Amino acid sequence: MQPADGFAYDGGPLNGGAPAGSRLSQYLGVNRQAGSSFGSSVGLHINAPPFIPKQHKQQIVQQSFSQLSINEGGNSNFTPPPAFQPRQQPQAPPSQNFERYQPENRGGTMYFWQPPMGEAGEGGHEQEHYEEEPELQQIPEGHVIVNTSGMFAYHSPLPVPHVGKFRPKGALGNGQTQFISAELKMELLNRQLAMDAKADVLAHPGIPQQVEHLTNLVPLENVSVTNLSQTTYKASSIRDGVTYCIRRIHGCRVQPGKQTAPAESWKKLVHGNVVQLREIIPNTRDFDDISLIFVYDYYPLAETLKAKHFDSRTGTFLDSMTGIKLTSTMSSTPLVGTGIPESTLWSYVIQISAALRAIHANGLAARSIDLNKILIYSNNKILLSFCGIADVINSEPIHSSIHQYQQDDLQAFGCVLVALATGKPHGSRRDLLMASMNIISQNYSLDMKNLISCLLTNSTNNRKSINDIMPMIGARFYSYMENMQQRNDCLEAELCRELENGRLFRLLCKLNTVLERAEHNGDENWSETGDRFMLKLFRDYVFHQVTDQGKPWLDMAHIIQCLNKLDAGTSEKIEMVSRDGNIQVILEYSQLKRCVEKAFRDLQTSNVIARH
Numbered sequence: 001m002q003p004a005d006g007f008a009y010d011g012g013p014l015n016g017g018a019p020a021g022s023r024l025s026q027y028l029g030v031n032r033q034a035g036s037s038f039g040s041s042v043g044l045h046i047n048a049p050p051f052i053p054k055q056h057k058q059q060i061v062q063q064s065f066s067q068l069s070i071n072e073g074g075n076s077n078f079t080p081p082p083a084f085q086p087r088q089q090p091q092a093p094p095s096q097n098f099e100r101y102q103p104e105n106r107g108g109t110m111y112f113w114q115p116p117m118g119e120a121g122e123g124g125h126e127q128e129h130y131e132e133e134p135e136l137q138q139i140p141e142g143h144v145i146v147n148t149s150g151m152f153a154y155h156s157p158l159p160v161p162h163v164g165k166f167r168p169k170g171a172l173g174n175g176q177t178q179f180i181s182a183e184l185k186m187e188l189l190n191r192q193l194a195m196d197a198k199a200d201v202l203a204h205p206g207i208p209q210q211v212e213h214l215t216n217l218v219p220l221e222n223v224s225v226t227n228l229s230q231t232t233y234k235a236s237s238i239r240d241g242v243t244y245c246i247r248r249i250h251g252c253r254v255q256p257g258k259q260t261a262p263a264e265s266w267k268k269l270v271h272g273n274v275v276q277l278r279e280i281i282p283n284t285r286d287f288d289d290i291s292l293i294f295v296y297d298y299y300p301l302a303e304t305l306k307a308k309h310f311d312s313r314t315g316t317f318l319d320s321m322t323g324i325k326l327t328s329t330m331s332s333t334p335l336v337g338t339g340i341p342e343s344t345l346w347s348y349v350i351q352i353s354a355a356l357r358a359i360h361a362n363g364l365a366a367r368s369i370d371l372n373k374i375l376i377y378s379n380n381k382i383l384l385s386f387c388g389i390a391d392v393i394n395s396e397p398i399h400s401s402i403h404q405y406q407q408d409d410l411q412a413f414g415c416v417l418v419a420l421a422t423g424k425p426h427g428s429r430r431d432l433l434m435a436s437m438n439i440i441s442q443n444y445s446l447d448m449k450n451l452i453s454c455l456l457t458n459s460t461n462n463r464k465s466i467n468d469i470m471p472m473i474g475a476r477f478y479s480y481m482e483n484m485q486q487r488n489d490c491l492e493a494e495l496c497r498e499l500e501n502g503r504l505f506r507l508l509c510k511l512n513t514v515l516e517r518a519e520h521n522g523d524e525n526w527s528e529t530g531d532r533f534m535l536k537l538f539r540d541y542v543f544h545q546v547t548d549q550g551k552p553w554l555d556m557a558h559i560i561q562c563l564n565k566l567d568a569g570t571s572e573k574i575e576m577v578s579r580d581g582n583i584q585v586i587l588e589y590s591q592l593k594r595c596v597e598k599a600f601r602d603l604q605t606s607n608v609i610a611r612h
């Protein structure tokens with residue numbers, strides 16, 4: 001709004017300041033002494049977004065929503081929107097009784113202003129608003145101070161800046177938005193869909209409705225094949241609502257106690273590269289026999305090394321109810337008949353050896369090191385699955401042979417590496433081994449060849465340990481760590497964006513719960529008066545800006561920035577105008593924040609369910 005429109009920026013007619021001796025002039029005086037930029041009409045330096053000069057408009061409109069990040073146009077380089085243009089629209093006048101905003105009419109314009117502390121008037125009403133607020137701090141340039149209802153505050157230029165170097169170059173790289181990347185979003189959505197998938201009961205009549213506390217069983221492999229001795233499902237527990245992966249051992253009666261004891265050690269083993277065993281359910285009759293059930297953590301869209309590197313249908317989960325094929329977006333194309341890149345192979349070596357190291361150190365042996373039992377999840381994370389099954393279903397005591405089983409683990413590890421390096425699942429077979437080792441020496445480093453040879457050598461006199469291969473990994477471990485850290489940083493940055501969205505979403509929920517409410521506590525004008533009226537003006541200021549030609553001004557950066565400042569309760573002032581143009585208010589975000597909190601608290605006190 002320009003002065004020519006009949007309004008002065010400092011809230012008064014151009015020909016003078018506040019009337020001498022008026023309460024408004026007193027207020028302005030106090031604020032000047034306190035160092036506020038909110039002053040009289042002469043030499044005005046208001047700390048609210050100034051009106052947009054016409055020549056700037058073109059430049060701002062050209063920015064697209066998707067190119068604006070949450071910290072673009074931060075405090076230091078904020079490009080202001082045009083002032084809100086009042087529309088000649090009839091509107092109920094606000095109540096004269098704004099709880100702590102003092103009305104004053106200047107030149108036909110009604111101003112509302114807040115008297116300084118101490119002058120609050122009746123019953124220390126203002127004190128009630130202020131006591132819960134943290135002290136306003138000096139905000140560094142380009143930072144936002146955010147006080148969350150989680151009772152902590154942080155200063156942050158968002159999103160995390162140090163991940164900039166990992167972003168792709170070009171248009172996409174610059175288009176850093178306030179939302180998580182499309183690829184990660186797709187991956188997470190697909191995993192969620194896989195998690196929620198249901199089985200078609202007509203297609204799988206043999207699957208029970210419920211097995212103990214587990215329901216919604218969905219086969220993870222083709223269970224209609226006859227003579228299977230073990231089958232895998234996903235199922236959700238009615239105890240905790242969590243989805244698990246269950247392995248059914250058909251026709252297996254066990255003696256609970258002694259025979260199931262090894263499972264207790266596995267339940268205690270927690271490692272990032274081992275699928276955790278949660279429970280075993282012995283002797284269930286829910287299938288058409290007596291079955292033993294192992295309950296493991298479920299990793300949606302996890303695939304076996306065999307499926308990933310040797311099958312053509314990689315990373316696909318078929319939802320038999322909907323017929324939808326869900327594919328991990330992070331899954332690469334299979335390499336049939338060729339070895340995998342050496343860097344990937346080393347990453348597998350590091351992860352499998354880390355898992356075996358933990359397993360062996362706990363006096364256990366995996367006994368399931370196989371292309372079919374090692375899972376790949378997300379971005380090349382290795383998981384050893386179905387550990388502990390062999391210990392329970394084979395009745396001989398494992399302690400006497402544990403060292404041998406550990407040696408077997410290492411040899412099986414070597415066989416898996418040969419298969420991955422040669423692209424031949426049976427490359428480690430006695431008759432193929434020589435040719436396979438030749439292929440490995442030609443295509444991989446000497447260290448890789450030595451490591452595989454070491455794992456495959458089976459000597460009763462000279463027992464190997466998983467720790468023996470650590471020196472062969474050497475400095476590659478650091479490269480792996482660095483990649484992990486980079487990925488971690490990127491994911492943290494993605495999370496940061498969603499965190500901000502979540503925070504703003506909560507704020508919007510609060511605002512919308514208050515705004516335009518039909519009545520509250522019998523007061524039909526509740527949402528039109530007092531603090532709530534200020535919020536209504538703020539809503540127009542944030543969302544309903546128009547250009548001076550009356551066209552909608554759509555600027556996501558403005559919206560996000562205003563909401564961020566409101567959430568942070570900054571000391572910046574903004575000028576808000578009612579739709580009929582009769583009321584002009586200049587308020588700090590910190591005051592608006594108090595309005596939101598107070599209005600929402602009012603609702604909460606009379607509400608039965610309120611979680612925020």
Ligand SMILES: Nc1ncnc2c1ncn2[C@@H]1O[C@H](COP(=O)(O)OP(=O)(O)OP(=O)(O)O)[C@@H](O)[C@H]1O
Nearest residue numbers: 220221232245275297298299300302303304372385
């Ligand atoms: N913990 C888990 N979370 C998610 N999916 C899993 C989990 N464990 C196994 N799977 C998936 O279950 C599917 C079936 O696994 P399973 O080991 O039965 O494979 P398989 O190739 O049929 O082997 P087998 O012939 O021994 O049954 C595989 O696609 C695997 O990705």
